[in-house]
Amino acid sequence: MRLRAIDITLSAVFAALMAIGANITAFLVVGGVPITLTTFFCVLSGLVLGSRLGAISMSVYALVGLVGAPVFAKFMGGPAALISPTFGFILSYILIAYVVGKIVDAKASKKTYIIAALVGMTLNYVIGTNWMYFAYKFWASAPDAFSYELVWTWMMAPLPKDIVLSVFAGILAPRIQRSIAKNANHVGDQSVA
Secondary structure (H helix, E strand, C coil): CCCCHHHHHHHHHHHHHHHHHHHHCCCCEECCEECCCHHHHHHHHHHHHHHHHHHHHHHHHHHHHHCCCCCEHHHECCHHHHHCCCHHHHHHHHHHHHHHHHHHHHCCCHHHHHHHHHHHHHHHHHHHHHHHHHHHHHCCCCCCCCCHHHHHHHHCCCHHHHHHHHHHHHHHHHHHHHHHHHHHHHHHHCCCC
């Protein structure tokens, strides 16, 4: 399936929003977890762009960071991110955008958007937190008294923010989609002189 110019543009916009969201509050760290807005923008990308474009957008974000652009939290980038304890969150973004998009593709209602957003946030926490636990256990330097419970305790700090922002993404996404559709149709209707 071919990508239209609008698809490429929107995918790039969401990849850029991820880079911004990763670094707005990234210097707030609880345990080993930077407090960011990436879960919000990742979920929003799947809701607005759908499964295919959302996953493409998050893949672009991850690849741009892995080649060295400082787009990950704390302005990090490069292949060393692969062994970072928080890299599981970055990997999860691709799956989250895809799954969230599939849910709303199947049935687009106000309730479905909010449920999809919360499912995406949950996937982010499950994948990212488990990756972090295993990273600290097997290849990263684990803090004293490290345990599975401790890792989940760290995740309780950003949880209220992510719940609120996920619900907000579920409410906001249909409005953004309507605006994009309206403007895309308007541009398509203009004739070239």
